[in-house]
Amino acid sequence: MKQKSQSVMRFLTGSAVPILFITISVIAIPLSNYSGLYLAREIVTRLCRDSFLVLSLLIPVMAGMGINFGMTLGAMAGQIGLIFITDWGINGAFGLFMAALIGTPIAILLGYFGGIVLNRAKGREMITSMMLSYFVSGIYQFFMLYLCGNIIPIKSPKLLLSRGYGIRNAITLNVAGGFDKLIRIPIGKVYVPFGTILLIAAACIFIMWFRRTKLGQDMRAVGQDMGVADASGIKVEKTRIESIIISTMLACYGQIIYLQNIGTLNTYNGADQASLFAAASLLVGGATVSKATIPNAIIGTALFHLMFVVMPMAGKNLTGSAMLGEYFRMFISYGVVTIALVLHAWKRHKDKEMGRALLREISSENTGK
Amino acid sequence: MNRVKEGIRNFGWPRIIIGLFLLALFIAGPFFGVATDMSLNDVIVRFGMNSVLVLSMVPMIQSGCGLNFGIPVGLVAGLFGAVMSLEFRLTGTAGILVAFAIAIIVGAILGLAYGLLLNKVKGDEMIIATYVGYSIVFFMNLLWVALPFKNPSSVQGFKGQGLRVTISVQDYWFHQISDILAIKITNNFVIPIGMILFFALMSFLVWAFFKTKTGTAITAVGSNPDYARAAGINVDKMRVISVVLSTVLAAIGMIVYQQSFGFIQMFSAPLAFIFPSVAAILLGGASVNKASILNVVIGTLLFQGILTMTPSVINSAISIDVSEIIRIIVSNGMIVYALTRKAR
Numbered sequence: 273m274k275q276k277s278q279s280v281m282r283f284l285t286g287s288a289v290p291i292l293f294i295t296i297s298v299i300a301i302p303l304s305n306y307s308g309l310y311l312a313r314e315i316v317t318r319l320c321r322d323s324f325l326v327l328s329l330l331i332p333v334m335a336g337m338g339i340n341f342g343m344t345l346g347a348m349a350g351q352i353g354l355i356f357i358t359d360w361g362i363n364g365a366f367g368l369f370m371a372a373l374i375g376t377p378i379a380i381l382l383g384y385f386g387g388i389v390l391n392r393a394k395g396r397e398m399i400t401s402m403m404l405s406y407f408v409s410g411i412y413q414f415f416m417l418y419l420c421g422n423i424i425p426i427k428s429p430k431l432l433l434s435r436g437y438g439i440r441n442a443i444t445l446n447v448a449g450g451f452d453k454l455i456r457i458p459i460g461k462v463y464v465p466f467g468t469i470l471l472i473a474a475a476c477i478f479i480m481w482f483r484r485t486k487l488g489q490d491m492r493a494v495g496q497d498m499g500v501a502d503a504s505g506i507k508v509e510k511t512r513i514e515s516i517i518i519s520t521m522l523a524c525y526g527q528i529i530y531l532q533n534i535g536t537l538n539t540y541n542g543a544d545q546a547s548l549f550a551a552a553s554l555l556v557g558g559a560t561v562s563k564a565t566i567p568n569a570i571i572g573t574a575l576f577h578l579m580f581v582v583m584p585m586a587g588k589n590l591t592g593s594a595m596l597g598e599y600f601r602m603f604i605s606y607g608v609v610t611i612a613l614v615l616h617a618w619k620r621h622k623d624k625e626m627g628r629a630l631l632r633e634i635s636s637e638n639t640g641k
Numbered sequence: 642m643n644r645v646k647e648g649i650r651n652f653g654w655p656r657i658i659i660g661l662f663l664l665a666l667f668i669a670g671p672f673f674g675v676a677t678d679m680s681l682n683d684v685i686v687r688f689g690m691n692s693v694l695v696l697s698m699v700p701m702i703q704s705g706c707g708l709n710f711g712i713p714v715g716l717v718a719g720l721f722g723a724v725m726s727l728e729f730r731l732t733g734t735a736g737i738l739v740a741f742a743i744a745i746i747v748g749a750i751l752g753l754a755y756g757l758l759l760n761k762v763k764g765d766e767m768i769i770a771t772y773v774g775y776s777i778v779f780f781m782n783l784l785w786v787a788l789p790f791k792n793p794s795s796v797q798g799f800k801g802q803g804l805r806v807t808i809s810v811q812d813y814w815f816h817q818i819s820d821i822l823a824i825k826i827t828n829n830f831v832i833p834i835g836m837i838l839f840f841a842l843m844s845f846l847v848w849a850f851f852k853t854k855t856g857t858a859i860t861a862v863g864s865n866p867d868y869a870r871a872a873g874i875n876v877d878k879m880r881v882i883s884v885v886l887s888t889v890l891a892a893i894g895m896i897v898y899q900q901s902f903g904f905i906q907m908f909s910a911p912l913a914f915i916f917p918s919v920a921a922i923l924l925g926g927a928s929v930n931k932a933s934i935l936n937v938v939i940g941t942l943l944f945q946g947i948l949t950m951t952p953s954v955i956n957s958a959i960s961i962d963v964s965e966i967i968r969i970i971v972s973n974g975m976i977v978y979a980l981t982r983k984a985r
Binding site: 338389392393395396398399400402403404406407409410411413414417418591593595596599600602603606607609610613614617618621 | 710758761762763764765767768769771772773775776779780782783786787802803916963966969970973974976977980981982
């Protein structure tokens, strides 16, 4: 009986965030006056646009490193790739593959660097990865503003600032829709870009396959307990670095998919919010800092973006002020991550305390004898 | 030789490099037509504006709550105090004192809630604090739009509803602290003795507090929570006290900043203070779990020095604006460096 109530409690604390979110959305949808068709279209677009980025967060969670806010590093690598292929004038899906090809080595390098830094900050990986992404963003901006067009050859005047070097802030991508337009089939009145969905499915299959490999199992062991993993002969630090490299690479491809859907590249602050929205999506889907699955990622993306579409309009209709809706949306995005992180940290804290209490009981029994 | 090495290690390479860089900028300045007295003036004024904010990091670091990435919790209290004071249309000393009083009360309440929350999440304080800071800023944005403020100088003119993005305090309590005992050395160089004295007073209060029984207990909690618990200290209570203190100091610091700057920056402005404040104290030699007043002074001077000198000197020297990028790399690099150091 006790066990049953405990498992109910566990389910409730585990899915408190999704339940909260569904409640907010259910209230907000009628307020927004959007039609079902419009919402369906928006959700499909946004699922295709964002899921890949969210999926890139899964592997570091498995390795016990929490949410990799440093996925922004990969997003930057993807953007570098896109800028080069735009300069070279390569179009269509082939251009996007080329962009991924250019982005990959950069992402591996950045991921390796990120992994080393995070190995030196065990126990506070999340905040370190976040600060790391801001730090690398500074270097990225230096690269884009001063090196591109100067040392790194960029020919297209459409890309360069009028002073002759440095990349413009907003770039129209001529590879826009490269994946989306590949296999586009209407289901009912909603156009579904199967090209992009195939890529997302490939990422899911890769992650599922990866979990079964030796490396995947090692990562799970490291995530459970670094000490035990080390004792059983797993190279803990190396495994952790590898998990960050994979995450950074996936984020690189994710950003390319995201941008081909959006169509314009925001050179300097386009990547900044990628990790916030991806982290929020994953946590909304019911993932925690130590356990995240593919359904968490997909459901979370759909739910989070449903809220994202609906909220400004609902806020406007409710209060008559568009600003309020916008601020409320931002508040909810950050608030969700806060609540999810707090719930998880609190739960872990409690588990630890219960473990300690149990230990105390055992030891007092022993001394009693 | 060994003593020199030891000294360098204690002072830390980042500080030496940044210090030398700053010195080079000051020496190079006059050759590129940058007036030294004006630069000095800017550095000192910015020191006065930001030092209390950096000081607000100290109590939380000392109690083991880590770097206060949730500084916006205090900053919004400061904003609230300031706009309320304007709402009562108070000017001069009365205006700024009322602003302080309201900011301190609101800061204490918010700080209490924030402290209780951080007690629930020991070990993950920093990442959660960051998100708490962001959340509260956007939550307050809702209030700034929705609350019925009336004073025409703070409300958006064309709609008559919601606060302006920047509110001028020119007619209310502009330079109320800065102008106390201000000494004019040259035309471009006025030392705002008032702000420096104010910072000295705040530092003294913090220093004195850490000499009291409660203060010592907080330090004990920060250096070794298990030992502190064994010694009969209420760990959770001490942590809450430190968080309240940090939040209140941040609220006060915000108003000091506003009275010197002349504007209250509303809405998302507090977010711009997080990383510079954290970076400044780390630059001053603090670590994630140890900080002193000296760290605050050195750190703020170095950080604000870089911020003032790089745009003026480097821009006139090579006529490209790398200052923003240097700021990003230095401040965030400093935080990453501190986070990756082994806790001592």
